[in-house]
Amino acid sequence: MREIHVDTIKAKLSELCIEATHVLPDDVRDGLRRAEATEKAPLAKQILVEIIDNFDIAQREMIPLCQDTGTTVVFVELGQDVHISGGSLEEAIHEGVGAGYTSGYMRASIVAHPLTSRVNTGNNTPAVIHYDVVPGDELRLKVMPKGGGCENMSRYANFLPRAGKEPIIEFVMRTVEESGGNPCPPLIIGVGIGGTSEYAMGLAKKAVTRGVGSKSEDEEIAELEAEMLEKVNALGVGPQAVGGINTALAVNILTYPTHITALPVGVNIQCHSARLKEAVL
């Protein structure tokens, strides 16, 4: 049994929020640089240059990459041999997020009630938290500030069990094409196949966290990722939908066993400002 105090968690969360919103991960930077190098449409290329300038300036001047500093999505992997001391883990996460967003000059974008009052909570809390309990005595925290423009373009569908891959490819393409410039392409597209409706959507979001340049360990699925990426880029939507050959930087797929009657597919759309930062306590 290892003890971790809530104050340690709070401080780490605050740090992760600030770093995630200001410093773009290296794999995403590399993906954007590759896109700029390969882009054929002149206006699309100009936009990619501006996007590359953006991550350089954000880090140098400590200005958030995007004014939409997102819903703070926190993935928690809690080792089953960890004991959290000094208070509630959940409260510590929210307090850490609130402290980070306030001291880091980030935007508060969360409203307390989704339907009625829609009053801003003032410090971007509460976070959206996903817990996994895993073997071991470590606590892994992953912070993913998720922008509204791309999150709102995410979709779910269920297909006939033996529909095969073709309608899934078309569903992903249609989702991207109909989103146009709203989700800020070039995108990372997370696809979750299997489980149940909510599980497929969760997988899709987790798939996004694999970032740019990773490959499924399942060979057939890795091929499907490559095929989807090629087809999405063949749409011609391009960076910010001005027309071009770089609409997505990556398609990442995660799968899970499912019911005999079902083929659930979730699609999570991630903008080019694919912010993610993790730490292990």
Add this chain to the structure above:
Amino acid sequence: MAVERLSDLEVRLTTPVTDEDVSELKIGDHVLVCGTIYTARDAAHNRMVQTLDAGGQLPIDLKGQLIYYTGPTPARPGHASGAIGPTTSMRMDPFTPRLLAEGLKACMGKGNRGLEVQAALKQYHAVYLMAVGGAGAMLSQFIKKIEVIAYEDLGTESLKRVEVEDFPAVVMDDCEGRDLLNEGRKQWRDTEKLGSYKPSEKIIVAQG
């Protein structure tokens, strides 16, 4: 003329925007915006339209103005602005025709507009610009000054007056009803690789 053509692809637009300026701006133009612009998002648009519906007076005269859809992050001490990139324009679609009727000549955000807004841009002779979404730090470098002029209670969503210099954007929808999402896609799509997938001729962008 407040539109100065710098190259085939690039123009400088100085506000206020005239009818002649609007006529000059074509889809795909890279625009450098200079002068005074205003910021407003959903909540401020809602208030402006409510005021107009009640026969009231707006806090600003919209004639010849440009409204930028953004809610910046708080500026760090010593900075003119925090991150100040565009938000999704489509959320402003229900309000835009009404403001164009009041004389607004340009709006700027990200993503695409619905068919009603595209028709209204043609009807009222106005233009829709797109600034690069997700590039709020880069865009902050072109901001000289920001001041809140109305709806202060809305926080980041308040109505602000902003001085900009060579703020980069792209003409997405022009006054002739042309839309860059549709035309750009057609030009750069790879039909062979698309296989059996049939792209839509005219995209009506999903709500959100």
